[in-house]
Amino acid sequence: MRIKEVIVVEGKDDTARIREAVEADTIETNGSAIDEEVLEQISHAQAKRGVIIFTDPDFPGERIRHIVDQYVPGCKHAFLPKHLARAKRDKGVGIEHATVDDIQEALGSVYELMEFSEGYITKEDLIDYGLIGGPSARKRREKLGIELHIGKTNGKQLLRRLNMFQITAEQLEEAMQRIIEEESNE
Incomplete structure (x- = not known):
């Protein structure tokens, strides 16, 4: 499966794991200390090809997702449940621990955020x-x-x-x- 959009991930291990699952380009935030230069790269990628934010299902991953989404409006979002991102031997959680099938399913179920509108679900x-x-x-x-x-x-x-x-x-x-x-x- 080839992904047109650039996928935003936290680190090089996430990139390696995603490339085992799909053909895609990534931008690594290098953790939650995301800097302005990386945000500018993500903004440029969004303008040229679109962006999918695919961060770890933990507090730092959600923080990165929020920072990127605020700085670069219009990004798409992929989510992986925490139980599918757990390391076998330690307590680590991350995209790099997920199976190829789970990554493909998450990237196949991408959402685009829309402006909040009343009336859909109450x-x-x-x-x-x-x-x-x-x-x-x-x-x-x-x-x-x-x-x-x-x-x-x-x-x-x-x-x-x-x-x-x-x-x-x-x-x-x-x-x-x-x-x-x-x-x-x-």
């Missing part, structure tokens, strides 16, 4: 599905993030991310039906 929808305000809400949000490839969120972030990625009420309902069915089989 807070009441989230309450009805037990995604906020309930005893198993956190676990359900994690499952939903995996199911929809939107990453892990807290209660406040979920509504915004669902609407920014233009997830429809129908898509949410279908995903939640699968999650509820899975829960009943546990």
Whole structure:
């Protein structure tokens, strides 16, 4: 699979792993101390070919994603659930630990952020599905993030991310039906 956009990753190990999975060019941020020069490279790449932000599913990775997204509007986003990015022998988490198949799936489920718009999914929808305000809400949000490839969120972030990625009420309902069915089989 060839990726047209330039993929923003955290380091050289991420680049090496992505190149095992797909044909793609990358820009490495070299961790969360991302500097202005790297941001300018990302901005140039966005103008020429488009950019996919594919950072580790941890706090520093989300911080980098936010910095790049603020500096370079219009980037696409790929997410990898934390359990698919865990190292086998230590507690490390990162794209470099994921399988080729998981990287290909994440890059095949890329989202483009859109301006927030009311009306797609409401807070009441989230309450009805037990995604906020309930005893198993956190676990359900994690499952939903995996199911929809939107990453892990807290209660406040979920509504915004669902609407920014233009997830429809129908898509949410279908995903939640699968999650509820899975829960009943546990």
